Amino acid sequence: MIDKLFGWVDDRLALSRSGRHLINKIFPDHWSFMIGEIALYSFIVLLLTGVFLTLYFVPSGSDVVYHGVYAPLRGQRISEAYNSTVNLSFQVRGGLLMRQMHHWAANIFVGSIVVHMLRVFFTGAFRRPREANWMIGTTLLILAIFNGFLGYSLPDDLISGTGIRIAFSITESIPFVGTYLGFFLFGGQYPGTAIIPRFFILHVLVLPLVILGLLAGHLGMLVKHKHAQFPGRGARNDNVVGSPLWPTYAAKAGGFFFLTTGVTALLGAAVQINPIWQYGQYYPYKVSYAVQPDWYMGFLDGALRVMPAWELHLPGHMIPNVFFPAILLPGITFTLLMLYPFIEAKLTGDVAEHHLLDRPRDRPVRTAFGVATFAFYFVLFGASATDVLANYLSLTLNFVLWAFRIMAIVVPFIVFAVTYKLCKELQQTPSAGKRQQFNLILRSADGGYTTVPAEQYPGYDQPELAPVDVEKVELTADAAQQDGDEGVYEIPRRYR
Amino acid sequence: MGVVVGALALASVLFSPHAATAGPGASLSSAVLASASAPNHRAALSLGRTLFDENCSSCHGVSAQGSALGPNLRGLGAGTVDLWVSSGWMPLANPAIQPIRKPALFDRAQTTSIAQYVASLAPGGLPIPKVDLAGANSAEGFSVFALNCAPCHTVTGAGDALADGLSAPSLHGVTATQVAEAVRTGPGNMPRFSTFTISPTQLTDVVDYVTKHIEHPSSPGGLSLGGVGPVAEGFVGLFVGVGVCVLIALWIGDRNEREDTDGHGDAHSPPGGEPPSGSEPEVAHA
Numbered sequence: 001m002i003d004k005l006f007g008w009v010d011d012r013l014a015l016s017r018s019g020r021h022l023i024n025k026i027f028p029d030h031w032s033f034m035i036g037e038i039a040l041y042s043f044i045v046l047l048l049t050g051v052f053l054t055l056y057f058v059p060s061g062s063d064v065v066y067h068g069v070y071a072p073l074r075g076q077r078i079s080e081a082y083n084s085t086v087n088l089s090f091q092v093r094g095g096l097l098m099r100q101m102h103h104w105a106a107n108i109f110v111g112s113i114v115v116h117m118l119r120v121f122f123t124g125a126f127r128r129p130r131e132a133n134w135m136i137g138t139t140l141l142i143l144a145i146f147n148g149f150l151g152y153s154l155p156d157d158l159i160s161g162t163g164i165r166i167a168f169s170i171t172e173s174i175p176f177v178g179t180y181l182g183f184f185l186f187g188g189q190y191p192g193t194a195i196i197p198r199f200f201i202l203h204v205l206v207l208p209l210v211i212l213g214l215l216a217g218h219l220g221m222l223v224k225h226k227h228a229q230f231p232g233r234g235a236r237n238d239n240v241v242g243s244p245l246w247p248t249y250a251a252k253a254g255g256f257f258f259l260t261t262g263v264t265a266l267l268g269a270a271v272q273i274n275p276i277w278q279y280g281q282y283y284p285y286k287v288s289y290a291v292q293p294d295w296y297m298g299f300l301d302g303a304l305r306v307m308p309a310w311e312l313h314l315p316g317h318m319i320p321n322v323f324f325p326a327i328l329l330p331g332i333t334f335t336l337l338m339l340y341p342f343i344e345a346k347l348t349g350d351v352a353e354h355h356l357l358d359r360p361r362d363r364p365v366r367t368a369f370g371v372a373t374f375a376f377y378f379v380l381f382g383a384s385a386t387d388v389l390a391n392y393l394s395l396t397l398n399f400v401l402w403a404f405r406i407m408a409i410v411v412p413f414i415v416f417a418v419t420y421k422l423c424k425e426l427q428q429t430p431s432a433g434k435r436q437q438f439n440l441i442l443r444s445a446d447g448g449y450t451t452v453p454a455e456q457y458p459g460y461d462q463p464e465l466a467p468v469d470v471e472k473v474e475l476t477a478d479a480a481q482q483d484g485d486e487g488v489y490e491i492p493r494r495y496r
Numbered sequence: 497m498g499v500v501v502g503a504l505a506l507a508s509v510l511f512s513p514h515a516a517t518a519g520p521g522a523s524l525s526s527a528v529l530a531s532a533s534a535p536n537h538r539a540a541l542s543l544g545r546t547l548f549d550e551n552c553s554s555c556h557g558v559s560a561q562g563s564a565l566g567p568n569l570r571g572l573g574a575g576t577v578d579l580w581v582s583s584g585w586m587p588l589a590n591p592a593i594q595p596i597r598k599p600a601l602f603d604r605a606q607t608t609s610i611a612q613y614v615a616s617l618a619p620g621g622l623p624i625p626k627v628d629l630a631g632a633n634s635a636e637g638f639s640v641f642a643l644n645c646a647p648c649h650t651v652t653g654a655g656d657a658l659a660d661g662l663s664a665p666s667l668h669g670v671t672a673t674q675v676a677e678a679v680r681t682g683p684g685n686m687p688r689f690s691t692f693t694i695s696p697t698q699l700t701d702v703v704d705y706v707t708k709h710i711e712h713p714s715s716p717g718g719l720s721l722g723g724v725g726p727v728a729e730g731f732v733g734l735f736v737g738v739g740v741c742v743l744i745a746l747w748i749g750d751r752n753e754r755e756d757t758d759g760h761g762d763a764h765s766p767p768g769g770e771p772p773s774g775s776e777p778e779v780a781h782a
Contacts, residue, residue, distance in 0.1 A: 031749025038741040072638040072709050090716070100717055107733030108741065115738060158642060158651055159725060252748050259744045267737055272717030273729050278709075279651050286642045288651035289664070295730025385727045387657045396661030 027249040028229040028242035032119045034256060038112035041260040042105045043215070049102040050204065056092055058084040059200035061156065061193035070277050078281040081196045085155040086277050101268030106148045108264060110296040113141050121340075121370050123357035125228045127350070131341040133221045136214050138338045143211050145296045150203040152294050155274075156196060161282025162291045164195060166304075173322040191284060231356045238355070292384055302383030303329050306405045333377075364423035372416035379408045537612075540605075544613025547606055551587050560614055565591065572681075573621015574611035579677035581607045583670075594662055594684060597669075625676040629704050637705030640698050644689065645706075652723035653710035658685065667710050675703045 027033065060080040066073045068083075069090050078086075088095040117137060120126055126134035149167070153160045168190045171182040187194030226240050235241040243249050267273075279288070293301050303325035312319040336343070344366065345351050360367040382389075383404035390400045438454040549558065555566030562568030566588070569577065580586045581602060585595035602610065611624060642651055648664035650656050655666035662685050667675075679699055682688030694702065713720060721728040 029749070031746045034745035034749045035742060038738065038745065070714070072634045072705060075633075075635045076639060096717055104733060104737055107730065108737040111734050111738035112741065115742060158646070256744065256748060259748075260741050263737060263740050263744070267732070270718040271732055271736075272715050272720050273733075274726075275713070275715060275717060275720070278713055278723070280638060280642045286646065288642070288646040289648055289656045289658075292726045294726050295733060298727075298730060388724050388727050390657035391655060391663055395657075397657045397659055398661070400657075 022223065023244065023246040025223060025245045025249075026227070026240040026242045027245065028227050028235070028240065030230060032123075033227065034252075035112060035119055036116040037253060037256055038260055039109055039116055040215070041257045042109040042112060042264060043211070044257070045105040045261055045264050046102060046109060047208065049098045049105065050208075052094075052098045053088065053102055054204055056084055056088040056095060057081070057154070057200075059154070059197045061191075061196045073277065073280070076281065079156045079196070081154060081156040082276070082281045085157075089277065097265075097268050100271075100273050101264050102151075103273045104267040104271075105264045106151060107273075107294065107296075108260075110141070110144045110148055113137075113144055114296075117141065118370070118374070122360040122367055123228075123230075124354065124363060124366070125357055126341045127354040128341075128345070129353055130221075130225055130228070133218060133225070134341050135338050136218045136221070138334065140211060140214050140218065141337075142334055143207055143214070147203055147207040147211070148294055149297055150199045150207070152274075153199055154196065154203060155276045156282055157274075157276040158279040158282050158286060158288055159274075159276075159291050161191075161284075162287065163293050163297075164191070164282075165284065170322055170326040173320045174327055175317065175319050175323065226355070228355050228357050230359070235356065237353070240355075289387065292388075295381065298384040299377045299380040300326055300330060300384075302380035302386075302404070305386055306380070306383045306401065306408055308405075361423040361426040364420050364427075367423050368416045368420040371419040372412040375415040376408060376412045379404060379411050383408070540609040541613050541616055543606065544609035544611070547602065547610050548613055551601070552610070555588065555591075560617055569614050570618035571620040572614065574608075574615040574624045575622035575677045576681045576683075577611040577614045578607060578624045579674055579681060579683060581610055583674060585683075597665055622677070622680050625673060625680065627672045627676050627700065627703050629672065629700060629707070632700045632704035634701065634705045634709060636698060637701030637703070638709065640694060640702045641705050641710070644694065645702070648686070650723075650725075652713065652725070653706065654723040667706055669711065670706065672703050672707050675706050679703075 058080040062080050063077050064080050064083050066076050066078050066083055066086070068074070068087050070086060073086065085099070089099055090096070120134065120137070149163070153164050153167075168182055168186060171185060172178040174181060183189070185195075185198070186192050187198070227242070229235045229240060229242065243252075280286070292298065304322065307321060307325040309321055310324070311321050312323075358366075383401075386400045386404060387397060389395070390397045393400075439451045440454040442450050442452060444450065548560070552560075552566075555563060556569050557563045557566075560569040562570075580595070582600050582604075584598035584600045587601065588595055589598070600607065608624065615621065615623070645653075648656070648658060649667055650664075653667035655664050657663045664686070670678075676699060678686060679689045679694060679702065713723065721732065
């Protein structure tokens with residue numbers, strides 16, 4: 001019966017043909033290829049918990065009087081958004097858990113995108129033909145950060161309200177159009193009541209849809225291009241060596257989904273995040289010290305803090321200080337990030353197709369440049385905590401601020417030099433990064449000991465990647481051969 | 497942002513309209529500011545004098561008139577002295593930095609007697625306040641706190657660094673009396689809040705909010721991470737959240753389905769790192 005049904009459906013849709021193709025997709029066995037999946041799974045957690053939250057959240061800035069269970073708020077005039085978020089946390093069964101899981105999942109989502117991009121960057125997986133997918137990925141990062149900020153702002157509490165205030169000033173600082181843009185976004189003068197419903201619809205509908213669409217494109221291109229892979233173990237530029245989607249990889253991925261969800265749930269259950277009831281309703285005249293955005297906006301906050309108070313006076317127009325760290329810096333950052341594959345191709349003149357990945361040490365300049373750039377943003381990220389650091393380290397705020405100003409400039413250069421040197425050293429050390437060889441200690445009949453290298457597994461004779469000389473990696477330009485249905489799969493014998 | 501917020505914070509303290517802090521809870525609370533009455537006044541004064549001479553006069557002068565090492569204390573009132581001594585700020589350990597909270601050197605009775613002795617030297621100042629929290633309205637207290645105190649002490653009371661090496665201390669562990677004294681006397685760089693800014697009822701409300709909800713915050717969500725907000729949360733999110741997930745990837749990423757072809761046990765993966773895999777000939781076999 002079921003067979004018949006399947007047969008009927010298959011006759012109409014011819015799914016099994018393409019399905020079989022998909023099922024046989026080969027995933028190279030390397031753990032670093034699974035980092036992107038963390039992002040995918042935390043996005044699913046975000047969607048699921050997010051749907052739950054929308055059932056209770058009221059996206060409105062209008063006033064109500066709080067009558068809930070939290071005594072220090074009772075009788076205060078608060079917005080419906082804040083009211084519903086507090087009620088969701090205290091009076092809805094499982095509500096706080098869902099809220100906290102949603103928030104942790106957002107942190108993990110953006111974090112894993114960043115780690116995933118680092119992997120792609122340092123192994124050169126962005127090179128032709130994957131440049132477009134790199135750009136999609138960068139767009140996803142930007143959207144994830146942006147949507148995170150929107151979601152963070154929705155509860156309308158004291159801390160996120162301060163963030164919206166800063167966002168308004170940043171929008172206003174854009175030369176010439178800033179003021180109009182700010183008024184357009186906020187539906188009039190700041191703060192107004194329009195911003196919460198607007199952020200809401202962007203946060204729960206528009207951006208998730210765009211992210212979903214791009215994600216589909218991202219994964220579709222992944223299937224189309226097939227995975228890039230590390231050289232060695234029979235992997236060549238024109239094949240893919242690894243485990244097939246079904247059953248091996250599906251089992252791994254399924255398990256990984258549950259484990260990622262489990263980590264999120266554990267954090268959501270055990271570690272408090274964003275206790276908005278302690279912050280109170282946002283009013284523009286109430287300010288708290290030690291206000292920071294979520295970590296992924298941290299580099300912007302840090303840039304705002306370390307930026308000296310410079311302004312640019314053009315005839316008839318003044319470009320405010322905020323513009324440089326908050327608009328120019330991320331603008332340049334993300335443009336360069338987006339275009340990096342083309343920039344590198346231009347600089348190296350290497351426009352060939354690459355399906356074999358680099359070991360970071362074999363590309364010392366790229367690696368050192370990447371680490372240095374990352375260090376720069378990490379310093380800015382640290383600078384978003386100047387006050388907290390000054391407080392905990394008992395230093396003066398001004399000292400910490402100046403330390404970060406100097407570090408933002410000096411650290412990248414030091415990091416570049418050190419990384420470059422390390423890469424060069426590693427290249428000279430073929431044994432670096434290899435697992436220790438197991439040894440067998442044998443005792444002879446007369447009491448003498450001898451040590452012999454042991455076999456790790458029966459028949460496991462080539463456990464390590466062979467170092468490859470990048471200059472000699474063969475490049476096959478004919479992609480046509482790969483695109484056909486009969487792409488060259490090298491399926492290790494044991495899977496057949 | 498911190499500096500900007502700090503400046504805003506000061507501005508909001510200095511220019512906040514008084515009306516904004518007068519609230520509905522006013523009729524509910526009753527703060528009684530009264531001089532602590534000592535049963536044996538004379539004995540207390542002489543004990544206070546002895547303690548002052550031994551511990552304080554070296555800096556503040558024998559009759560509290562001040563010296564190069566410490567300011568004049570005459571006319572300050574018992575409330576100020578009580579705050580500075582009970583919080584452990586005095587006797588001063590390191591004159592170069594802002595006094596920091598340490599275990600108080602004197603017990604309650606000794607502190608009171610020092611305070612009364614200094615107050616007896618010259619008229620004026622605030623007596624040691626008596627705070628009665630019955631009927632206090634913590635919602636009003638929360639509102640007053642967010643408006644007047646959060647700009648420096650942060651809204652969770654965790655405290656934070658202010659400009660020029662000063663800091664607003666954490667309010668975890670202060671007593672009700674100390675809060676009332678601090679609000680009314682304005683120690684160090686903290687502004688003094690008069691009854692126009694914070695009415696006596698509002699003072700009771702704030703004291704109530706600080707001693708109940710700042711010092712014992714309700715954290716139904718789990719570990720509170722020190723109440724310092726998104727910085728700590730970010731570190732947990734990155735190093736615990738993403739970190740553990742990456743470790744899991746490391747753990748399962750290299751696992752392979754290993755067929756038990758040659759009878760040597762079942763699937764066990766190599767300890768970390770690279771997977772066992774077919775060498776060149778094995779692949780070619782496909």
